[in-house]
Amino acid sequence: MTGRPPDTLFCLHFLGGSTRSWEALARALDGTLRLVPIDLPGFGAARGDTGYGIDAMADAVTEAIVAAAPGSFRIAGHSMGAKVALALARRAEDGDDQLAGLSGLVLISGSPPSPEPIPEDRRAKMLAWIDADDETRAKEARAFVRANVAANLPAEAEDGAVEDVLRAAPEAWKAWLNSGSNEDHCRRVGTLRMPALVLAGSEDADLGADAQAALTLPHLPNGRLVTVEGVAHLLPMEKPEELARLLREPMPASAEPKTFPVPADYAALIASDRVNSRLRATLRQRAEPDDPAYAPKALDAVELAILRAVFARVLPVPGLDIAARLDARLASGGGDGWRFVALPPDAQAYQAALRTLDAAARAAHERPFVALDEAGQDAFLTLAQKGELSVPESLGGRLDADRMRFWFEDVRADAVRLYLAHPAALASIGFSGIGAGGDSPEPLAAGLPGFHSTGLDSPESWEPRSSESAR
Amino acid sequence: MNLDSMRTYAEGDTVDVVVIGTGAGGAPVIAKLAASGLSVVALEAGPNFRPEKFAFDETLADEIYWTDERLSGGSTPEAFGANNSGTGVGGSTLHWGAFVPRADPRDLRLFTESGEGVDWPLEHADLVPYYERVEGFLGVSGPPTYPWDAGRRYPLPPVQRNGPADLMAGACDSRGIRWADAPAALVSREFQSEDGPLRHGCINCGFCHQGCRNGAKASMDVTYLPLAVAHGAEIRPECFVTGFERGADGRISAVIYSHAGRETRQRCRAVFLCAGAVETPRLLLHNDLANGSGQVGRNYMGHVATQVWGTFANEVRMNRGYPSSLITEDFIRAEGADFAGGYLIQSLGVVPLTFGNAVARGRGLWGKALTDYLGRYNHLAGIGINGETLPCDANVLTLSDEVDARGMRKAQIDFGYSANEERLNAHATKVMRDLWEAAGAEDIWVLERVAHTIGTCRMGHDGDTAVVDPFGRSFEIDNLWISDGSTFPSSLAANPALTIMALGLRSADRFLATGR
Numbered sequence: 001m002t003g004r005p006p007d008t009l010f011c012l013h014f015l016g017g018s019t020r021s022w023e024a025l026a027r028a029l030d031g032t033l034r035l036v037p038i039d040l041p042g043f044g045a046a047r048g049d050t051g052y053g054i055d056a057m058a059d060a061v062t063e064a065i066v067a068a069a070p071g072s073f074r075i076a077g078h079s080m081g082a083k084v085a086l087a088l089a090r091r092a093e094d095g096d097d098q099l100a101g102l103s104g105l106v107l108i109s110g111s112p113p114s115p116e117p118i119p120e121d122r123r124a125k126m127l128a129w130i131d132a133d134d135e136t137r138a139k140e141a142r143a144f145v146r147a148n149v150a151a152n153l154p155a156e157a158e159d160g161a162v163e164d165v166l167r168a169a170p171e172a173w174k175a176w177l178n179s180g181s182n183e184d185h186c187r188r189v190g191t192l193r194m195p196a197l198v199l200a201g202s203e204d205a206d207l208g209a210d211a212q213a214a215l216t217l218p219h220l221p222n223g224r225l226v227t228v229e230g231v232a233h234l235l236p237m238e239k240p241e242e243l244a245r246l247l248r249e250p251m252p253a254s255a256e257p258k259t260f261p262v263p264a265d266y267a268a269l270i271a272s273d274r275v276n277s278r279l280r281a282t283l284r285q286r287a288e289p290d291d292p293a294y295a296p297k298a299l300d301a302v303e304l305a306i307l308r309a310v311f312a313r314v315l316p317v318p319g320l321d322i323a324a325r326l327d328a329r330l331a332s333g334g335g336d337g338w339r340f341v342a343l344p345p346d347a348q349a350y351q352a353a354l355r356t357l358d359a360a361a362r363a364a365h366e367r368p369f370v371a372l373d374e375a376g377q378d379a380f381l382t383l384a385q386k387g388e389l390s391v392p393e394s395l396g397g398r399l400d401a402d403r404m405r406f407w408f409e410d411v412r413a414d415a416v417r418l419y420l421a422h423p424a425a426l427a428s429i430g431f432s433g434i435g436a437g438g439d440s441p442e443p444l445a446a447g448l449p450g451f452h453s454t455g456l457d458s459p460e461s462w463e464p465r466s467s468e469s470a471r
Numbered sequence: 472m473n474l475d476s477m478r479t480y481a482e483g484d485t486v487d488v489v490v491i492g493t494g495a496g497g498a499p500v501i502a503k504l505a506a507s508g509l510s511v512v513a514l515e516a517g518p519n520f521r522p523e524k525f526a527f528d529e530t531l532a533d534e535i536y537w538t539d540e541r542l543s544g545g546s547t548p549e550a551f552g553a554n555n556s557g558t559g560v561g562g563s564t565l566h567w568g569a570f571v572p573r574a575d576p577r578d579l580r581l582f583t584e585s586g587e588g589v590d591w592p593l594e595h596a597d598l599v600p601y602y603e604r605v606e607g608f609l610g611v612s613g614p615p616t617y618p619w620d621a622g623r624r625y626p627l628p629p630v631q632r633n634g635p636a637d638l639m640a641g642a643c644d645s646r647g648i649r650w651a652d653a654p655a656a657l658v659s660r661e662f663q664s665e666d667g668p669l670r671h672g673c674i675n676c677g678f679c680h681q682g683c684r685n686g687a688k689a690s691m692d693v694t695y696l697p698l699a700v701a702h703g704a705e706i707r708p709e710c711f712v713t714g715f716e717r718g719a720d721g722r723i724s725a726v727i728y729s730h731a732g733r734e735t736r737q738r739c740r741a742v743f744l745c746a747g748a749v750e751t752p753r754l755l756l757h758n759d760l761a762n763g764s765g766q767v768g769r770n771y772m773g774h775v776a777t778q779v780w781g782t783f784a785n786e787v788r789m790n791r792g793y794p795s796s797l798i799t800e801d802f803i804r805a806e807g808a809d810f811a812g813g814y815l816i817q818s819l820g821v822v823p824l825t826f827g828n829a830v831a832r833g834r835g836l837w838g839k840a841l842t843d844y845l846g847r848y849n850h851l852a853g854i855g856i857n858g859e860t861l862p863c864d865a866n867v868l869t870l871s872d873e874v875d876a877r878g879m880r881k882a883q884i885d886f887g888y889s890a891n892e893e894r895l896n897a898h899a900t901k902v903m904r905d906l907w908e909a910a911g912a913e914d915i916w917v918l919e920r921v922a923h924t925i926g927t928c929r930m931g932h933d934g935d936t937a938v939v940d941p942f943g944r945s946f947e948i949d950n951l952w953i954s955d956g957s958t959f960p961s962s963l964a965a966n967p968a969l970t971i972m973a974l975g976l977r978s979a980d981r982f983l984a985t986g987r
Contacts, residue, residue, distance in 0.1 A: 341544035
């Protein structure tokens with residue numbers, strides 16, 4: 001997937017922006033890339049257009065893309081525009097012919113598929129002044145632009161940005177704040193396979209690197225997060241040269257499937273006639289690498305990312321995606337025959353607990369769980385284990401401390417069961433049981449080898465040794 | 472098992488007996504009644520497995536566990552599924568550990584002895600001939616003489632001892648505790664089942680709980696059920712019973728079940744309900760049946776089944792051999808006990824997932840500590856108890872408001888230890904820790920665990936306080952009999968299956984003598 005970037009980049013602006021928002025970038029690119037900025041309904045030259053929801057905006061963009069008739073192209077989405085870009089990418093990967101040429105995303109301080117975390121007081125303030133008198137509007141529009149940059153823009157650029165905000169249809173502005181930003185596309189967007197460059201400003205208040213890691217990257221297994229230093233929310237205007245440089249770089253390569261390799265001697269045991277055919281086929285299937293772009297079925301992509309972070313601490317096995325395997329099991333509905341009565345059904349319990357864990361991290365550190373370092377994550381898991389992890393409902397807590405303790409017991413058990421089903425794990429503990437059998441044509445097998453010696457310190461010559469004792 | 476040429480009955484036929492469940496409670500009844508010339512249809516909720524499917528893997532074995540969800544509450548919530556609940560022709564005996572001590576006579580007179588618990592409404596002597604019949608028929612392997620019952624003889628020599636058994640034997644010797652090779656319902660050498668298949672001797676594969684591949688283990692599908700089919704019983708797999716039809720006299724006239732998505736009924740003259748201590752009361756409560764006493768669901772019991780684990784310098788390889796090949800009954804009545812009843816101790820080898828699950832849940836390990844500890848698998852060994860649980864008002868099975876895919880309310884089981892169980896557990900834990908220290912274990916830890924499903928339809932002399940009479944017959948509906956662990960008035964220290972089978976044969980004899 002590496003190589004020369006495609007030559008057309010459709011550009012979707014932020015709330016209050018327009019095609020003008022990309023002018024500085026176009027100058028910086030100096031023709032090395034074909035930029036096609038698009039005004040979203042209610043903004044810029046499209047201020048008279050309606051249809052402010054994510055799907056309606058995506059429809060409008062699709063029309064513009066079809067009209068431009070590109071071959072291969074990327075979409076850059078800035079803030080609000082990123083959410084639209086992600087919706088378009090979903091359509092493309094679902095086979096929409098009109099978007100067949102879409103080869104990658106560039107998401108700049110993007111609004112995620114999940115509801116955007118805008119503080120309520122700021123949302124309310126922005127809703128209030130957009131309908132105020134002209135003087136207030138002009139003052140607040142300038143304040144809005146300044147609040148979203150790390151250092152003031154050049155006067156001309158700032159004036160242009162303020163003018164764009166003021167010419168936006170107030171209904172479009174309010175529609176984004178009231179509904180568009182809150183639309184939950186998390187499950188619909190799911191997991192996208194296309195490459196994506198995810199850019200965050202180091203000084204961005206709400207949609208910086210943490211938010212991108214927690215809410216956007218989970219949808220993009222082939223995404224790469226880059227934090228741009230000294231930039232807040234308006235990268236294309238704040239550092240157009242830096243953005244131009246990033247755009248000229250090759251897009252991220254597809255993630256290679258990771259493996260949990262089965263040692264050769266254990267693979268030989270599996271291949272031998274000591275192992276029956278059903279087990280051999282099963283072990284080989286379990287040893288297949290996990291798809292890095294696994295699309296969760298029971299959890300959503302954001303929850304799956306939290307679960308991966310949890311399992312990276314609970315059962316750290318590079319190359320084994322326990323979270324994906326567990327999600328598949330949860331989706332199949334195959335349980336183990338019981339659950340703690342205090343907990344909701346398994347899939348719901350996982351969702352509620354993962355959200356509670358994330359809420360705990362946000363409440364304590366103002367950071368999502370996935371962004372914490374290992375010690376920080378361990379601290380919350382330890383609290384859960386002790387039955388001391390408590391997050392008020394008002395802060396997003398969904399399970400109380402007792403339930404989190406029960407859940408974390410289930411987590412440990414689920415992890416270890418999936419781990420020890422894998423032949424590489426059985427190899428690492430030196431488990432010989434798989435070789436006690438073999439195939440027999442008889443309904444009640446005759447002549448299987450089993451074990452002849454069962455006492456202490458009497459391994460049979462063929463029995464595998466653990467990686468520990470082999471050292 | 473092979474059901475290809477069995478006799479079958481038409482829906483319109485009225486059979487003598489419908490048996491619900493084909494596990495330890497149902498199978499001996501089906502065989503006995505069919506062999507006595509009765510027309511018998513057995514309804515089994517699960518599929519008919521062929522032993523070819525048993526593949527030496529714990530995850531693949533999920534299919535032989537009862538995985539319809541149950542809700543576990545109380546102060547000691549019990550695990551179900553693989554821990555104690557099976558499905559398929561043969562029921563829980565497909566995954567059963569086949570550890571078959573007999574009940575100690577004192578456990579049936581616990582109230583008389585201690586003022587705690589209850590006395591059973593029958594004598595131990597009533598059970599002994601049935602124990603002998605079952606042991607002889609199954610081909611139980613055991614020691615030549617049994618230290619705690621001088622007259623007892625087992626039909627087959629013991630199965631091979633494994634690493635944990637050797638460690639426990641040595642530790643017991645050093646502490647002056649008697650031990651014996653465990654009585655195990657598996658054949659230590661080739662054995663011809665009566666009217667059934669030729670069963671091969673145990674190959675020490677260690678996968679008893681995942682389904683026995685060669686018929687060594689006496690699961691019902693290679694023992695009582697082939698006998699039953701040979702005598703004309705019909706076994707219908709994948710038939711989930713949901714209700715009953717009753718005549719004007721209140722007696723059951725048909726059993727209603729679903730098969731392949733279709734509701735079906737089988738007319739009958741009598742019913743043996745043998746669905747185990749969870750599904751039996753669940754079905755009765757669902758149908759508001761036979762519960763005039765209000766006792767259905769009450770006095771649920773699981774055994775205190777605490778284990779102690781340690782790491783040894785020896786290469787133990789505990790997955791090899793019959794998992795629980797050593798027993799001591801010295802603590803059925805322990806010296807200086809401050810509790811009623813007692814416990815037996817067994818050696819333990821456990822296969823990896825089951826063990827890892829216990830470590831993750833019970834020891835609470837995670838992260839590198841977990842993977843490091845699992846890496847010592849070949850040097851680990853355990854011992855565990857099976858200890859008396861007294862009946863208790865707080866321990867009860869009820870129907871949850873949550874329903875399953877069939878629309879039937881799920882069972883909720885609240886279970887917790889009372890003072891007697893806590894004291895017994897503390898005593899046993901101390902003894903087991905001491906034994907494992909004597910054996911040279913390091914990094915000793917205790918796994919709290921509850922095993923088995925017992926009680927909820929207790930037997931007794933009086934229909935006001937019991938669900939069935941001492942032979943398993945419902946006090947209210949005289950053509951309804953119950954044969955499974957639900958009828959136990961108290962848990963006994965012994966693992967339940969052998970006693971369930973013995974009681975089943977006794978119920979069948981009674982039914983034949985008086986029931987029709």
